[in-house]
Amino acid sequence: MSNVLTLQNIGKSYKQYPSKFSRLIEWVMPFLGARHKKKWVIRNITFDVKQGETIGIIGVNGAGKSTLLKMITGTTQPSEGEVVCVGRIAALLELGMGFHPDFTGRQNVFMSGQLLGLNNETISELMTEILSFADIGEYVDMPCRVYSSGMQVRLAFSIATAVRPDILIVDEALSVGDVAFQAKCFRRINDFKEQGTTILFVTHALDDIVKHCHRAILLDSGSIAMSGEPREVVNEFRDRLFGKSKKKTIGDLCVSSDSGNGELSRTDVFHTQPLYQKIEHRWGVRTAEITDYMIKSNGESYPVSVAGGDTVEIKFRCVFYQNIKSPIFGILLKTPDGINLYGASSRELMDDQIGLIMAGAAVDFTFKLKLNFNTGPILLSVGLTHCDEYGNDEPLDRRYDSILINVDNEKSFIGLVDAETECVIEVIE
């Protein structure tokens, strides 16, 4: 297999000038030397891509993924190094960006096609195919400004993929279309793959990377942190995102300040723990507070991923600043798109009411539950409530979406919940 894409020591820097005039001075009097500082956003990127390979690129926002892709497609030039690519690249990066709002879909197909370097005869030949794939009906002859964003993406995707490219770059642009169209797009991408198109794939859906890619590349602050087998790279990425490395440093800190052997803290260190999510929404009257937590599964604390069906222990510490009569402890598990997976509280789970907790006391509460869920991230909310004298629930401290747990389920099934199905087959003569 030959290389279709070679990146030799690619780097991209932006020039930063101390003042508006320094650039002028640098241009007019170059002999005075450079006055700018270089800000490297990406550096020392070297990799080859073989024909027919599917490669996933992952990294946090700002890791340099888009810059890298832009240099591969040619919209920006690398500041150092060289991109060599053989064949035609199609990028599904900013779909529909080139559309002129006043022109009809059909005219815009011509314009986009011309921008791809196709001539008019070829575009005319492809027109029927493009329009039938986009399936936007009578809108083809209406100006693009009346299109919905979904329609624009449909049309743009159809144009960009009308001719099979040698290299296809897929960003998350596709998420705009509806599910049926997305399925159609992925079918087309798969067809290309089978015909030998190389695919570069950027997404935050890590499971897709594992499913579809031959190789994954992890970018971290502008350089390649890891490259290789998708599952390993994805796991490494999760480690970096949700904790492992962070846990070590926090652990060191804990030794000095706290007892260190799994004891939870009375001061609020919740937000410093691994797996904590900054997107947390915290509210309540705060006459008692949740200050720390511990997650355990299979003897591992703060696990980066939990196998589907495994039991996890979620333990959190509540510190009371006032006397609270019969507090209620609760948890809620949600998918990132907000679907409730499971929620329960001590009120339903425990037979006896918890009595009065005195001011100054701390309580550790532990939930043990089985994660019978499908592969994917789960956001965990914890909360502390009590029932006031009128019988109304008064939230004391609620920490919504504050912890992220990744479930990695070996079983494959459709949906969110593992119903632990058993099959019985009886052949009747």
Place this chain on the structure above:
Amino acid sequence: MFSLLSAIFRYRGFIVGAVKRDFQSRYRTSMLGALWLIIQPLAMITVYTLIFSEVMKSKLPGISGEYSYSIYICSGLLLWGLFLEICGKGTCLFIDNANLLKKVSFPRITLPVILMFTALINFLIIFILFLIFLVIVNAFSFTQLLFLIPVVFTTLLLASGLAMVLAVLNVFFRDVGQLISIVLQFWFWFTPIVYPLEIIPGWARKFVEMNPMAVTVNSMHEIFVKNQIPEWLPLLYVSLLGAVLLILGLYLFRRHSGDMVDEL
């Protein structure tokens, strides 16, 4: 240089399409449509002719004829229009197309080429109207058209050279765009378009004659008003100046086209 030309050739479909779209987009949403292409320059010419020849009773020294002053103004104004369109739009060329440049990978050199063709076609449309007027007032001869070609070519070269330099500079120094719109206004009145060169005092005339646009506009006057052969030597100088500017512009463009997208 060769790679630029081959890129232009490969993307000829895009260039032709973009020029067409530029004209279409101007009248697509208006009711009078393509008529506006003609109405606007006609209105401008009418204003200048009315004010200078009727209201202010300006006369051209040494030339008689009922329409000579109108011809004088039109011929100069049309050529200035060509120059202004390329320089004015050219300065903001890359900034106006920032969206396209940032999102789509295509040879950037096609953009100035598109602008040049659009401006030239615009010029030709109005010029045909002017020719019809010349035929009607019986002041037309075919040799005029022959002499016109080098004059238009010179203007085109000068304008594109200047536009190319300014377009690149304006991406990095946005003050250029602001400055140039002022400069172009002064430049217009510094060029003998609506007034004859003869009314300028002697000491200032030297400076006006150094103005390259004065040379080309003057050639237009010689062709259409005086029905003479234009002086070739000054035109040649202006062409050379245009060529130097164009080479400088292309050099700047090649050198900085990599950084350009980062600044947009």
